Amino acid sequence: MRAVVQRVARAEVRSEGRVTGRIGPGAVVLLGVGRTDTAAEAAKLADKVAKLRIFDDADGKMNLSIAAVPDGKFIVVSQFTLLGNTERGNRPSYIEAAPPEQAEALYELFVAHLRGLGFGVETGVFRTMMQVELVNDGPVTLLLDTADWA
DSSP, X not given: OEEEEEEEEEEEEEETTEEEEEESSEEEEEEEOBXXXXXXXXXXXXXXXXXXXXXXXXXXXXXXXXXXXTTOEXXXXXXXXXXXXXXXXXXXXXXXXXXXXHHHHHHHHHHHHHHHTTOEEEEOOTTXXXXXXXXXXXXXXXXXXXXXXX
């Protein structure tokens, strides 16, 4: 499972011409689910994302998690293209991406886990074309991959 986490001043996601999620300060999480990913990995990744210390403390150091941000929220957007493989040629292969049914279930589990931890979570619409607009704050952008957590 892969996630791109971006600290944002504000963000919005639209699908089919309507806004499906909008936040002020917080984080946008682009989430890609692979064929071998599990529910345990989804929960572990959600815990990690929730605890990332990517927000500034009073001294301007990144020592705070989103829990310390007044009205801090997440927008989580499914993005199978994070599993794209470009080792051969120029057209990405998505063979490692989970089939839609599996991916949606793990995506929903990830979102539910964040909500269960007490966070506000907005979302896109699974399996639709979306437009994500954000103001990256910092910029701060991290790539997390559960495959690296052996």
